[in-house]
Amino acid sequence: MLKYQQIAAEIEQYINQHDLKQGDKLPVLEQLMSQYAVSKSTITKALELLERKGIIFQLRGSGIFVRRHNRPGYMSLFSTQGFKSNLGGRILTSDVLDVSVTKPDETIAANLGIDVTDDVYRVERVRYVDGEVFCYEKSYYVKAIVPYLNREIVADSIFDYVQGALGVTIGFSDMYMQVGRLDETEAQYLGLKKDDPTLRIETIFHLTNGKPFDYSRITYHYEHSQFVVQANGPYM
Amino acid sequence: MLKYQQIAAEIEQYINQHDLKQGDKLPVLEQLMSQYAVSKSTITKALELLERKGIIFQLRGSGIFVRRHNRPGYMSLFSTQGFKSNLGGRILTSDVLDVSVTKPDETIAANLGIDVTDDVYRVERVRYVDGEVFCYEKSYYVKAIVPYLNREIVADSIFDYVQGALGVTIGFSDMYMQVGRLDETEAQYLGLKKDDPTLRIETIFHLTNGKPFDYSRITYHYEHSQFVVQANGPYM
DNA sequence: AAGTATAATTGTACCGGTACAATTATACAA
DNA sequence: TTGTATAATTGTACCGGTACAATTATACTT
Incomplete structure (x- = not known):
């Protein structure tokens, strides 16, 4: 499994395990970089994947936030x-x-x-x-x-x-x-x-x-x- | 407008104007790089955008191809x-x-x-x-x-x-x-x-x-x- | 308090590079 | 012809960097 996929999967898992809600803030890019010991572009790719899956959204100048729709059963x-x-x-x-x-x-x-x-x-x-x-x-x-x-x-x-x-x-x-x-x-x-x-x-x-x-x-x-x-x- | 958005728009326009069909091959990365005089990563971003929009697909070792669904009216x-x-x-x-x-x-x-x-x-x-x-x-x-x-x-x-x-x-x-x-x-x-x-x-x-x-x-x-x-x- | 300029934070655009895996083309052998 | 090894092509992963724009926090004014 590729690094950025692995990291994306781990972040997704983290969100689920801690039951984070819409709007909750994730660690900043730099911290994720050192946490997973990869370059900025790899983290960026992982986050982009999560963004496409509708799991997070990123706001420049502000941070990385959890995105979650709230309708089970769909x-x-x-x-x-x-x-x-x-x-x-x-x-x-x-x-x-x-x-x-x-x-x-x-x-x-x-x-x-x-x-x-x-x-x-x-x-x-x-x-x-x-x-x-x-x-x-x-x-x-x-x-x-x-x-x-x-x-x-x-x-x-x-x-x-x-x-x-x-x-x-x-x-x-x-x-x-x-x-x-x-x-x-x-x-x-x-x-x-x-x-x-x-x-x-x-x-x-x-x-x-x-x-x-x-x-x-x-x-x-x-x-x-x-x-x-x-x-x-x-x-x- | 950002460079990669601009390039994506131009490529999309090119596909439409030349009425390219599913499977038609686009110029290779390196040519696009020099054609638009930007770095590889910028072209890559543009192509990624087009991929998400369902307009192309990329196949490593092979090339960049037009993707097109064939049902007008949808x-x-x-x-x-x-x-x-x-x-x-x-x-x-x-x-x-x-x-x-x-x-x-x-x-x-x-x-x-x-x-x-x-x-x-x-x-x-x-x-x-x-x-x-x-x-x-x-x-x-x-x-x-x-x-x-x-x-x-x-x-x-x-x-x-x-x-x-x-x-x-x-x-x-x-x-x-x-x-x-x-x-x-x-x-x-x-x-x-x-x-x-x-x-x-x-x-x-x-x-x-x-x-x-x-x-x-x-x-x-x-x-x-x-x-x-x-x-x-x-x-x- | 309430606004306003200023600085710090933080993600994004873009550059340029190396290494590599998947595909395709080529050359060669059976 | 048919298969097979080899080389060339081509996109993707990943690194590390600079510049910058949007946001947020801070200090300063009124």
Whole structure:
């Protein structure tokens, strides 16, 4: 692990352990420098990371302060990691409906930047948070990148597996969101009624080299899902 | 304007003018350095900014590449700026329903970190994109920070005014999203029916010093609004 | 008390450098 | 052709430094 990531993780941990609140002041840059025995630029990078994660904000001439939103139960939309990392203590489980190798239709192929003759893994799941239906998901993985999946892997975290066992690293993702009404199938899986409201999110996950490897469509249970986005900026 | 912001803006402009596509390669770091006659770290900062904005991605050993999502009509959720900056060519208009000074209720006061006896500006609008109803908005501004508003300002961009005339700079924002059903009032303003689906977003905008100055509740027309979020990471 | 100039504090912009890891290109062998 | 070692390319981590702008504290006035 890189120095600046390590330091960021430690500072984050410090904030959590001491239960610091919005506005609480952290040690000044110079102290952090000597405390972690690294140069200014390394500390700066660590802090910048925390700033992007919405954990601190910095004010020149004044100091480094804790930033914290105060609504538990809201899930962060930035978990490129999937949800697992994202729910403090709550338990995530899955019903695996399907894991199979197929050919993508044109839309899926286009989103994954592959050909309709290429193989993809199709994964279908219903996911639960603390036993409550959370979402219904259909995902497609490029088989050339993710050569093997099974029900055990899929029941747990696919992302952990992909990054761990396969040594593949996720780079960035594009998420497209819109609100609509449930169809029959979705309603059934979510335990709701047809035409009930829902949030649909399509996400294309890319590797660090820019190649898409996962296209997923998630339909959320509107009563059991709420999200938080902590934005910085204006950037310029 | 800072050097690295200026350079980032120019590179972004270059990408747009030459209509570069996903995966197109930009000049290498060293060339950018000499091209803009700045040090490596300045270019790096500019590129990092563009990376966060989802405009490029960098691959070590390989180069700097254009990143582009290919769905026009999706609005980015990161416009801390408000929407204005965010719609390429489309026209944003507003019906101003109310601009007045009042006292906040407890929820609003809590979200703004003020007392219920403090004054706030209350702004109520229906907003249109290219003539189509887009959202219904109720916003509350801390009067101590935004001492004056009128219908003209509110009909245009409040954020432009606040940052321009008032010289106040926006630091960061927390957005809370959830899906639900429209009530009578909302339905009327949006030209929909009661109980139709909707996305509701509450946002708390903070100044750079961490003080909240705007709390807004926006109810979106589910057929006329769709959003894109371009995420980077995993950060660590 | 209340304002006002002055100084100390503190993060940010920017420079220039070394070392290195990941990628890609090249040369060579099987 | 196909694979494999080797070299060149290229971005990232990290160091250490100077200058400066925004904030906050201090001392001084009125």
